[in-house]
Amino acid sequence: QQQVKQSPQSLIVQKGGISIINCAYENTAFDYFPWYQQFPGKGPALLIAIRPDVSEKKEGRFTISFNKSAKQFSLHIMDSQPGDSATYFCASGGTSYGKLTFGQGTILTVHP
Protein backbone atom coordinates (compact mmCIF):
# COMPACT_ATOMS: atom_id res chain seq x y z
CA GLN A 1 0.00 0.00 0.00
CA GLN A 2 1.22 3.49 -0.82
CA GLN A 3 2.40 5.15 2.36
CA VAL A 4 1.91 8.57 3.85
CA LYS A 5 4.68 9.48 6.29
CA GLN A 6 3.96 12.06 8.96
CA SER A 7 6.25 13.85 11.42
CA PRO A 8 6.75 14.61 14.22
CA GLN A 9 4.91 11.97 16.28
CA SER A 10 4.31 14.50 19.03
CA LEU A 11 4.66 18.24 19.38
CA ILE A 12 4.51 20.59 22.34
CA VAL A 13 4.11 24.33 21.81
CA GLN A 14 3.30 27.31 23.98
CA LYS A 15 0.08 29.24 23.59
CA GLY A 16 0.49 31.76 20.80
CA GLY A 17 3.25 29.79 19.09
CA ILE A 18 3.32 28.20 15.64
CA SER A 19 2.71 24.46 15.24
CA ILE A 20 4.12 22.78 12.12
CA ILE A 21 3.38 19.21 11.07
CA ASN A 22 4.87 17.63 7.96
CA CYS A 23 3.72 14.91 5.62
CA ALA A 24 5.23 13.08 2.65
CA TYR A 25 3.36 10.95 0.14
CA GLU A 26 4.46 8.45 -2.51
CA ASN A 27 1.70 8.14 -5.06
CA THR A 28 1.95 10.87 -7.70
CA ALA A 29 -1.60 10.05 -8.80
CA PHE A 30 -2.95 11.48 -5.55
CA ASP A 31 -4.66 14.82 -6.06
CA TYR A 32 -6.33 15.53 -2.75
CA PHE A 33 -4.50 16.25 0.51
CA PRO A 34 -6.57 16.86 3.65
CA TRP A 35 -5.71 17.29 7.29
CA TYR A 36 -7.99 15.77 9.91
CA GLN A 37 -8.24 16.71 13.59
CA GLN A 38 -9.20 14.11 16.19
CA PHE A 39 -10.12 14.71 19.83
CA PRO A 40 -10.14 11.83 22.35
CA GLY A 41 -13.23 9.67 21.99
CA LYS A 42 -14.24 11.29 18.72
CA GLY A 43 -13.83 10.41 15.08
CA PRO A 44 -11.45 12.41 12.86
CA ALA A 45 -12.96 15.63 11.49
CA LEU A 46 -11.87 17.42 8.33
CA LEU A 47 -9.86 20.53 9.17
CA ILE A 48 -8.54 21.82 5.84
CA ALA A 49 -7.63 20.34 2.46
CA ILE A 50 -5.66 21.27 -0.65
CA ARG A 51 -5.40 20.12 -4.25
CA PRO A 52 -2.06 20.23 -6.12
CA ASP A 53 -3.02 23.08 -8.44
CA VAL A 54 -2.17 25.55 -5.64
CA SER A 55 0.87 25.77 -3.36
CA GLU A 56 -0.86 27.18 -0.30
CA LYS A 57 -4.32 27.36 1.24
CA LYS A 58 -5.26 29.34 4.33
CA GLU A 59 -8.36 29.10 6.48
CA GLY A 60 -8.23 31.25 9.58
CA ARG A 61 -5.24 30.19 11.69
CA PHE A 62 -4.67 27.03 9.64
CA THR A 63 -2.50 26.93 6.49
CA ILE A 64 -1.50 24.08 4.23
CA SER A 65 1.72 24.44 2.24
CA PHE A 66 2.13 22.06 -0.69
CA ASN A 67 5.32 21.13 -2.57
CA LYS A 68 4.41 18.94 -5.53
CA SER A 69 7.98 18.32 -6.73
CA ALA A 70 9.05 17.12 -3.28
CA LYS A 71 5.77 15.23 -2.72
CA GLN A 72 5.42 16.93 0.64
CA PHE A 73 2.82 19.06 2.37
CA SER A 74 2.59 20.62 5.80
CA LEU A 75 0.08 22.07 8.23
CA HIS A 76 0.85 25.34 9.99
CA ILE A 77 -1.23 26.41 12.98
CA MET A 78 -0.66 30.05 13.79
CA ASP A 79 -1.32 31.50 17.26
CA SER A 80 -1.79 27.99 18.67
CA GLN A 81 -4.39 27.71 21.44
CA PRO A 82 -4.92 25.09 24.18
CA GLY A 83 -8.14 24.12 22.39
CA ASP A 84 -6.02 23.04 19.41
CA SER A 85 -4.59 20.21 21.53
CA ALA A 86 -5.57 17.10 19.59
CA THR A 87 -4.19 14.47 17.25
CA TYR A 88 -3.69 15.61 13.66
CA PHE A 89 -3.63 13.28 10.68
CA CYS A 90 -2.54 14.09 7.17
CA ALA A 91 -4.06 12.03 4.39
CA SER A 92 -3.91 11.70 0.66
CA GLY A 93 -6.19 10.33 -1.98
CA GLY A 94 -7.37 10.48 -5.54
CA THR A 95 -10.49 12.22 -6.68
CA SER A 96 -11.35 9.26 -8.84
CA TYR A 97 -11.54 6.73 -6.05
CA GLY A 98 -12.42 8.64 -2.92
CA LYS A 99 -10.63 6.58 -0.30
CA LEU A 100 -7.96 8.23 1.83
CA THR A 101 -4.62 6.90 3.07
CA PHE A 102 -3.73 8.36 6.46
CA GLY A 103 -0.45 9.21 8.13
CA GLN A 104 0.45 7.93 11.60
CA GLY A 105 -0.74 11.04 13.38
CA THR A 106 0.82 13.85 15.44
CA ILE A 107 -0.22 14.49 19.02
CA LEU A 108 -0.22 18.26 19.53
CA THR A 109 -0.17 19.72 23.03
CA VAL A 110 -0.51 23.46 23.45
CA HIS A 111 0.45 24.72 26.91
CA PRO A 112 -1.38 27.76 28.30
Next chain:
Amino acid sequence: EAGVAQSPRYKIIEKRQSVAFWCNPISGHATLYWYQQILGQGPKLLIQFQNNGVVDDSQLPKDRFSAERLKGVDSTLKIQPAKLEDSAVYLCASSSPSGANVLTFGAGSRLTVL
Protein backbone atom coordinates in the same frame (compact mmCIF):
# COMPACT_ATOMS: atom_id res chain seq x y z
CA GLU B 1 -27.60 17.37 9.29
CA ALA B 2 -27.32 14.26 11.42
CA GLY B 3 -23.85 12.74 11.57
CA VAL B 4 -22.62 9.19 11.06
CA ALA B 5 -24.07 6.96 13.76
CA GLN B 6 -22.20 3.95 15.11
CA SER B 7 -22.95 1.35 17.74
CA PRO B 8 -21.96 0.00 20.11
CA ARG B 9 -19.47 2.60 21.31
CA TYR B 10 -17.56 0.06 23.40
CA LYS B 11 -17.27 -3.71 23.31
CA ILE B 12 -15.11 -6.10 25.33
CA ILE B 13 -14.90 -9.74 24.23
CA GLU B 14 -12.71 -12.77 24.74
CA LYS B 15 -10.49 -13.95 21.89
CA ARG B 16 -12.20 -16.35 19.48
CA GLN B 17 -15.59 -14.75 20.19
CA SER B 18 -17.52 -12.82 17.56
CA VAL B 19 -18.60 -9.18 17.45
CA ALA B 20 -20.62 -6.99 15.12
CA PHE B 21 -20.58 -3.24 14.61
CA TRP B 22 -23.31 -1.17 13.01
CA CYS B 23 -23.10 2.06 11.03
CA ASN B 24 -25.75 4.43 9.72
CA PRO B 25 -24.22 6.97 7.32
CA ILE B 26 -25.36 10.49 6.59
CA SER B 27 -28.55 10.48 4.55
CA GLY B 28 -27.80 10.59 0.84
CA HIS B 29 -24.17 9.55 1.18
CA ALA B 30 -23.64 6.81 -1.35
CA THR B 31 -20.12 5.85 -0.29
CA LEU B 32 -19.42 4.17 3.04
CA TYR B 33 -16.05 3.22 4.51
CA TRP B 34 -14.91 1.11 7.43
CA TYR B 35 -11.52 2.05 8.87
CA GLN B 36 -9.54 0.34 11.63
CA GLN B 37 -7.60 2.61 13.98
CA ILE B 38 -5.14 0.83 16.26
CA LEU B 39 -4.00 2.86 19.26
CA GLY B 40 -1.30 5.34 18.26
CA GLN B 41 -1.79 4.82 14.53
CA GLY B 42 -3.69 6.43 11.72
CA PRO B 43 -6.91 4.95 10.39
CA LYS B 44 -6.46 2.09 7.91
CA LEU B 45 -9.12 1.35 5.31
CA LEU B 46 -10.76 -2.03 5.63
CA ILE B 47 -13.55 -1.79 3.07
CA GLN B 48 -15.26 0.77 0.84
CA PHE B 49 -18.84 0.48 -0.43
CA GLN B 50 -20.48 2.42 -3.25
CA ASN B 51 -24.22 2.08 -2.60
CA ASN B 52 -24.43 -1.63 -1.73
CA GLY B 53 -21.50 -2.78 -3.89
CA VAL B 54 -17.91 -3.30 -2.69
CA VAL B 55 -15.38 -0.96 -4.30
CA ASP B 56 -12.28 -1.96 -2.34
CA ASP B 57 -11.79 -4.69 0.24
CA SER B 58 -8.15 -5.42 -0.48
CA GLN B 59 -7.09 -4.85 3.13
CA LEU B 60 -9.97 -6.69 4.80
CA PRO B 61 -8.79 -9.90 6.52
CA LYS B 62 -11.45 -11.98 4.87
CA ASP B 63 -10.77 -15.10 6.91
CA ARG B 64 -12.25 -13.37 9.96
CA PHE B 65 -13.78 -10.06 8.89
CA SER B 66 -16.94 -9.58 6.86
CA ALA B 67 -19.02 -6.55 6.00
CA GLU B 68 -22.27 -5.89 4.25
CA ARG B 69 -24.33 -2.89 3.31
CA LEU B 70 -27.96 -3.76 2.90
CA LYS B 71 -30.09 -1.61 0.57
CA GLY B 72 -27.20 0.83 0.19
CA VAL B 73 -27.77 2.48 3.58
CA ASP B 74 -26.78 0.87 6.90
CA SER B 75 -23.71 -1.33 7.16
CA THR B 76 -22.51 -4.03 9.51
CA LEU B 77 -18.91 -5.09 10.13
CA LYS B 78 -18.42 -8.50 11.73
CA ILE B 79 -15.34 -10.14 13.22
CA GLN B 80 -15.38 -13.89 13.81
CA PRO B 81 -13.29 -15.21 15.49
CA ALA B 82 -11.63 -12.22 17.11
CA LYS B 83 -7.90 -12.11 17.83
CA LEU B 84 -6.01 -10.02 20.36
CA GLU B 85 -4.60 -7.85 17.54
CA ASP B 86 -8.13 -6.86 16.51
CA SER B 87 -8.29 -4.55 19.52
CA ALA B 88 -8.84 -1.15 17.92
CA VAL B 89 -11.38 1.55 17.20
CA TYR B 90 -13.53 0.76 14.18
CA LEU B 91 -14.49 3.94 12.39
CA CYS B 92 -17.27 4.27 9.89
CA ALA B 93 -17.22 7.16 7.42
CA SER B 94 -19.38 8.27 4.55
CA SER B 95 -19.10 10.69 1.64
CA SER B 96 -21.51 12.21 -0.83
CA PRO B 97 -21.32 11.92 -4.62
CA SER B 98 -20.54 15.63 -4.91
CA GLY B 99 -17.73 15.52 -2.36
CA ALA B 100 -16.20 12.13 -2.93
CA ASN B 101 -13.02 12.85 -0.99
CA VAL B 102 -14.70 14.60 1.94
CA LEU B 103 -15.14 11.84 4.49
CA THR B 104 -17.34 12.38 7.54
CA PHE B 105 -16.49 10.00 10.36
CA GLY B 106 -18.56 8.59 13.15
CA ALA B 107 -17.29 8.52 16.74
CA GLY B 108 -16.17 4.92 16.33
CA SER B 109 -16.64 1.61 18.12
CA ARG B 110 -13.85 0.69 20.51
CA LEU B 111 -13.14 -3.05 20.63
CA THR B 112 -11.06 -4.68 23.33
CA VAL B 113 -10.18 -8.36 22.84
CA LEU B 114 -8.97 -10.13 25.99
